[in-house]
Amino acid sequence: MNASSWGTALLLLFLMLSMTPEASAQRRKKKRRKKQKTVQVDSLGLSYNYGLLVGASIAMQGIPKDSLSAEEIAAGIMKALEAELDPEMMDQAQERFMARMEAVQAAQAEAKLAEEKTWFADNAKNKKNIITLESGIQYEVLTAGEGEKPTAESSVTTHYHGMLTNGTVFDSSVDRGQPATFPVGGVIQGWQEILQLMPTGSKWKVYIPSALGYGSQAVGNIPPNSILIFEIELLSIN
Structure with a gap:
């Protein structure tokens, strides 16, 4: 704190x-x-x-x-x-607290990373047609598109459905019934990489390592160090 x-x-x-x-x-x-x-x-x-x-x-x-x-x-x-706590005492308490929290979070991150490596290895082994990129991102093609691919400077319109590995849905334009438009360079790294590989009209299921998602940050109902799973449909390049 x-x-x-x-x-x-x-x-x-x-x-x-x-x-x-x-x-x-x-x-x-x-x-x-x-x-x-x-x-x-x-x-x-x-x-x-x-x-x-x-x-x-x-x-x-x-x-x-x-x-x-x-x-x-x-x-x-x-x-x-x-x-009567003087500033020095408060600083010392804060330093001890932060040191302890850094140790706890480092241990958690290390354990989570080991679990993540196992999860991705099992995912590639147990599912057909999984493609693993050098970055660690995995994807499978649900619908093959034949259109143009976006660049890092493009703006795109997509439909997507985001889940955690336990099936919890954390965000979904599909559920809202409204496609989302945004710049390719304005989203998480995992999305930036995968969008530039997708031909327009494609629908892929994408598995993003935590380091290419939100990392150690907790965002909404996404816990720290979470693998992110998305079904992404690239509707158009704007």
């Missing part, structure tokens, strides 16, 4: 704490018993919802939950609330 993320999380906490029911009750001059009951109930909601904010921030960064301890996260938050 970078300094901006920590700062945002702490700012949210301080803002929420500044709006606790005690202040509201004092302004409205409610009875003491009613005020105490409100504080007790709303404080539970405050803690839970702040936890949701922290958890959402962690999830968006692709940090695996099994590498974290909820108890230690809570202890760290309480330590920050109870102590």
Whole structure:
């Protein structure tokens, strides 16, 4: 988590704490018993919802939950609330956090790469008519086109259906019922390479290694280091 993320999380906490029911009750001059009951109930909601904010921030960064301890996260938050943390202490905490996360992510990427190599080898072995390019991209021709091939400077119109290896659909112009038009040079590397090999009118099923997709980034519902599978129909060059 970078300094901006920590700062945002702490700012949210301080803002929420500044709006606790005690202040509201004092302004409205409610009875003491009613005020105490409100504080007790709303404080539970405050803690839970702040936890949701922290958890959402962690999830968006692709940090695996099994590498974290909820108890230690809570202890760290309480330590920050109870102590006066100077910039040096915050910098040290951030450096330790980043070093740990880099180690975790490196180990995950290495394991994922080994799985990916096995997956592509099995895919080539178990499916007929699979063509493997030097880059590692694999494809099979579903419909052979005979038209012109795009260049890196072309704009193309395509229909596509994007999936993960588990069958999860993450994007589909087919499902939307609307073809997509875009510059060849404006898409992921795997698409850039494969589009320039496709004659217009072709429909191919393409298997893209993670390094030529989104790499270690989590994008939407695509996890980091994901193999991407597309059925691509090249409709026209514009």
